[in-house]
Amino acid sequence: MEEQLKIDFEKLLEKSNFSKKNVEIKRKNFNNFIEKGFPNKREENWKFSDLNQIISKNIKNLSFYNDLSKPNKIDQSTFIAGLEHNKLIFVNGRIEKIEFDYEEKNNIEILDDLVLEKPNNANNSLLFLNNAFVSKFFKLIVKKNYSLKKPLVIYNITNKDLVSKSINLKFDILLEENSSLKLIEFSNDKSTTNFININYNFDVQKNSILKNYKIDNNSNSNIKYYFNNISQDTNSVSEIFLLSSGSEFIKNEINCNLNGKYSSAFVNGVFLLNGSKHHEIKTNINHLVENTKSYQLIKSVLEDESKAVYQGKIFVDSKAQKTDGYQLSKAILLNDNTEFNAKPELEIYADDVKCSHGSSSGSLNEDSIFYLMSRGLNYKEAKKLLINGFLLDVVEKITDSEIKNLIKNIMSLKQ
């Protein structure tokens, strides 16, 4: 693979117009990646999901150069219906459309030629890979005191032309003071066996609100890694909801730094897996100052031989008194061959804090099924109603009612 990486990297540099400085940084990142390679289970962070193995098992002849010179057709049928929204549309990793029809143009700004900086998390080889191969680095700025009138949907569409490629995308999103953004990331994949590596960096300034909904629901054979870094200033709120269901493998990593007093972070998610799918959510919520709050709730329904992993960490700095941290994961295993791994971690250096965690997994409660069946529901209906109820409570955490209903529809949940 190393040979291929080198060829593809040189080809990228040759075909692109990167600045000298950018090339220099890219080279550094490239060399770092070559040195470290794809993460494997010997790394603590990856012990439940050996990416190196997963890639070599699922992807034959992975290549890293992706020709972005020609536009791709946008399949409009993949658009979210019944929701007015702004659009950023990527097809096979190429930006095809930027549309902010609902917004005041002077209050948002989009840059697409940012110069890379060194990744701050030097241990993450996938960020090196991303920095080395990303061709355009986007930045969205929401100006002070502006709230987007409609949600922004980032479409990540891949079509059947894309096979065994490594796609790298990178976004910086800055919410200036008193601003707010509802961001839906919506995947729709008809491609096969690609490795998609997406890096988000959110800077949520004073009194701002970020709502981020990540929807991956249609079945596909791609392997995906998302790294989300969130920095929060005083009195800011971040709310993340993940519907992790469609792709063969996904690892969503969320690193959230609560840097400002009274800031709070919410991470809620659902794993809905079947077949041989294997998904992971890894969170690091860092409470770094006084009076911050975090809440995490992850629910899983696993069928066939699927596997889900939740590694949730709450870190409380010695300065971070009055921290309120909570995390809970619950899994329903519908089959003996499914697997759920939970690794809750609390690392606390302050003494006046309120932190709790819990995790449970098991099969559907047979007594509950009997109760429902004694009222005339057959086994299938009883099971469906119980799973519906199990999942509803995490979806109900979504604070935007329009998007909540959209996600309920996508998951075919009934009230």
Next chain:
Amino acid sequence: MLKIKNLKADIDSKSILNNFNLEIKPGEVHAIMGPNGSGKSTLSNILSGKKGYKVSGEVLFENKNLFELETEERAHKGIFLAFQYPLEIPGVNTNIFLKTSLNAIRKANGEKELDAIEFLKLVKLKAKNLKFDEEKLNRQLNVGFSGGEKKKNEILQMSILNPKLSILDETDSGLDIDALKTVAAGVNSLRKNDNSFLIITHYQRLLDYIKPDYVHVLMNGKIIKSGGPELALELENKGYENFN
């Protein structure tokens, strides 16, 4: 309506019911009284089709072999069990559950399913009769309900589903006297010539409000004595231990 002949039930090779016989005709109310561990709940579980028991003998419901029917098919045919410990089902709205249940049964019997408006009209009326707080119907099924509310909810379900045979498994336990009266009034209002009740209880108390036609004493897995309502009073005076 219900004929039980020589019913034997084991769980984990422990005998619970043995040589159990009982016949209930349309319109009759039967009470089964017995001490803890006498097999009362096993009987109600077996009649409604709970798995995990090894059973032999014969149970006919309207001349159909009950053992050939799945739990939901028994519900479709008109058997209803009011649970001793109604389950809490998080995330399942009580109204939606009631409507799903009623329509599943109506559909199985070839009747037209009720739409939302028809259903709400029905459920409002029934809830009012039982003094059941309507607002609770919009909550998750039995979640955060008090013991009394859970039992009332069972009787509400019974009145909506209008079964032929209702089995009340210790419905009186955990009820205060006012709730007991309301529940009993609810049961009495459902008594008709063509539907029957099997009331399982420890105490005579409930039978002050629901007058049974027959009382049976269950001990060690079989009925040791049957009689009229006076048997319950005798039992209350003597206690189970001195009854033989």
